[in-house]
Amino acid sequence: MxxxxxxxxxxxxxxxxxxxGAATAxxxxxxxxxxxxxxxxxxLQGITENDYLAQIQTETPGIALYNRKRRADAANVVQEIRTQGGKADxxxxxxxxxxxxxxxxxEAEKRFGTVDILVNNADHCEQDTFLAQPGLAADGFPNAxxxxxxxxxxxxxNSRAVALLMAEFASRHIAARKQWGRIINISTDGAPGFAGEVSYGASKxxxxxxxxxxxxxxxxYGITVNIVSPGPIQTGWISPQQVAEISRVxxxxxxxxxxxxxxVIVFLASEQARWLTGQLLSVSGGLRMP
Known part of the structure; x- marks a missing residue:
């Protein structure tokens, strides 16, 4: 082990x-x-309030389930960790x-101490395009x-907050005279150019x-910084039809x-990754091979 x-x-x-983010926590x-x-x-994104309420109990991946997850607080995640004997807030x-x-x-310092590991996972994602009449994207969400x-x-x-978080992390790390730190930033396999999500891809x-x-x-200063670039991840938005197509390729x-x-994030945070920095890992099941 x-x-x-x-x-x-x-x-x-x-x-x-x-x-x-919840899985990483x-x-x-x-x-x-x-x-x-x-x-x-x-x-809500890509669905009306009435349609969302009509489908709020669904467990079938798609727009309604994805919106339900995005609207949740973190209480369940915190409780799961505490039930297992961990410390979380x-x-x-x-x-x-x-x-x-x-x-x-x-707040982290008040509750637990100086931050050693920063995982920049949060993002803002609305689909947009250069086209004047974009219509719907392949996953059913509307493009603008x-x-x-x-x-x-x-x-x-996706970029300014990440930069400010890293700067704040570095400032406090150096002030505390720490010699060990980890930053893991979550990107996307669409960062080189994301048609249909042009601002999302560019910001990543x-x-x-x-x-x-x-x-x-x-x-x-003993801080490693690495990037995880996920392929399609089932966070509630990938429909059964899309699952079949993504799996095929x-x-x-x-x-x-x-x-x-x-x-992979745990590995990058671990002692085993001490000689790894400035790297991008595509975590996509081989869908993307740089």
């Missing part, structure tokens, strides 16, 4: 109320980390507000033509650039699950 060296470490995880807590989860309950706050960033670190507001809302969370490409620069600058012949990503 691998000894990850994570017992007693403090982890701050953004977007931890469902999906990859559980996985790090299982290794002995004290976990602070940041999350934000999001408005959660704070709802919008990363688009720069004042959120220092507040999260201050790119606007200044759509551009800015993506970059505020900026995240990747920030990550490589941070790896160079923060390495002398994926070398490992299935759709990814949140735990698949969480396990």
């Amino acid at each position: 691998l000894q990850t060296g994570l017992q007693g470490k403090v982890a701050l995880i953004t977007g931890g109320n469902h999906g990859i 559980r996985a790090l807590a299982a290794e002995g980390c004290h976990v602070l989860i940041n999350y934000l309950r999001l408005p 959660a704070i709802e706050a919008d990363l688009a507000d720069p004042a959120t960033i220092p507040m999260l670190f201050e 033509t790119i606007t200044a507001a759509l551009h800015d809302s993506h970059f505020a969370v 490409a900026a995240l990747e650039s920030y990550s490589r620069a941070a790896a160079q600058e923060l390495g002398p 994926t070398p490992l012949r299935r759709v990814g699950q949140p735990d698949d990503i969480a396990d």
Whole structure:
């Protein structure tokens, strides 16, 4: 059994109320980390309130289930961790507000101590396109033509907040004279260019650039910075029809699950990854092979 060296470490995880973030919180807590989860309950996307309410009990992946997960708080995740004997807490706050960033670190320090591991998982995602009459995307969510507001809302969370979180992490790490730190940033396999989600893809490409620069600058302080680039992950949005198609073209012949990503994040946070920094790992079952 691998000894990850994570017992007693403090982890701050953004977007931890469902999906990859929730799985990561559980996985790090299982290794002995004290976990602070940041999350934000999001408005409906791609469905009317009436249609959502009519389908609110569905367990079939698709628009309604995905919206239900995005609207959840993190109470269940925190309770699961505590039931297993771990330490966890959660704070709802919008990363688009720069004042959120220092507040999260201050709260982590009050509850658990100085943050050792930062997982930037939260994102803002609305599908947009350069086309004047975009219609519906393949997954059924409506596309909109790119606007200044759509551009800015993506970059505020997916790149600006990530940059500010890394800077805050570094400042407090150096002030505390720590010699060990981990930053893991979650991107997307669409970052090189994401037709139909142009602002989402571009903002994640900026995240990747920030990550490589941070790896160079923060390495002398014992901080590693790495990027996880997931392929399609079943966080509630992939319909049964899409599951079949994605599985057919994926070398490992299935759709990814949140735990698949969480396990890689645990590895990157662990002592076993001590000589790994500035790298992007495609975690896609072989769907993407850089």
